[in-house]
């Protein structure tokens with residue numbers, strides 16, 4: 311008999327009752343050190359007092375009004391995002407995949423309005439992940455996500471990650487945009503080198519293409535800049551944001567330049583819940599905290615500490631790990647053993663990590679994690695690695 315919850319997830323036998331910062335407590339009272347933070351969602355950890363206050367204060371006044379009316383909380387968050395980024399305008403969604411849908415629609419509408427309706431092709435990269443809606447799975451194109459769901463939405467050209475020749479060959483008169491995660495998350499913490507992000511920007515400028523960054527996982531302070539692309543000194547025309555922006559409340563956004571967004575006129579897009587007062591009140595508080603230069607500097611400092619410790623962990627367990635990858639607090643441990651064995655051994659040591667493709671164990675701790683908790687995390691990962699090795703993996 312099919313379970314009452316549709317069985318689409320491979321769940322660990324763990325249920326949590328409460329959280330505080332980087333710690334979670336199970337329903338039977340065990341404490342776990344959380345290096346997943348959702349999947350990079352709880353950017354400020356669990357039950358951050360300022361976010362609890364922002365949410366409960368708004369909850370006592372007004373939860374929902376339609377976008378038929380002005381929503382001051384939405385306006386305030388949009389103003390903050392515009393002031394802090396390349397963008398001139400923001401549309402709010404409830405998730406990353408909804409942001410992907412709008413990014414795709416915006417690209418198509420842009421060229422349609424420019425009198426080039428044939429330019430509909432969006433180039434994407436192998437290993438990418440943009441969500442689970444029909445547009446997003448067609449965009450990423452992996453067999454794992456698309457099998458059985460055809461016919462897929464047309465208009466995407468998939469290029470092997472890092473293959474420059476294939477990228478140049480994919481561009482033609484119908485190409486509209488390049489869509490890329492500056493650091494692939496689900497794909498295994500695979501970073502696009504800064505020179506290559508610059509190269510993508512140049513290529514787009516040369517051919518009149520829109521550059522779309524998916525910063526759903528790598529954005530919102532995760533790498534020590536507000537957005538990961540800032541390290542490369544280039545900016546996109548359109549950017550998708552979600553996960554960390556709500557600190558755990560469902561919230562996403564598409565940010566765009568005026569030129570890219572100009573065709574999105576009244577009636578061209580909409581959402582019932584997108585930009586609701588609750589989500590935007592929390593999002594504005596997350597932005598207020600994360601966009602602070604001192605906060606981001608502290609992320610970078612802690613990330614350096616964690617990376618150094620992880621390099622030591624890899625050196626101590628060459629039979630288990632191959633390397634440390636990533637940037638800031640978006641880190642991955644390449645594995646010699648099966649990555650999910652390491653994640654499971656972590657459960658026995660009461661430390662939570664997240665598997666990713668490319669046989670990687672992902673570490674996306676709360677950006678607020680303390681140095682002591684980082685040291686404790688390394689001790690627990692060390693014990694987990696020893697257990698995996700002892701099991702003869």
Ligand SMILES: *Cc1c(COP(=O)(O)O)cnc(C)c1O
Pocket residue numbers: 404405406407408439440441442491495496524525526527528552553
């Ligand atoms: C998680 C993720 C998405 C999808 O976000 P949802 O909120 O699950 O729809 C899209 N892009 C990237 C890079 C992600 O990590």
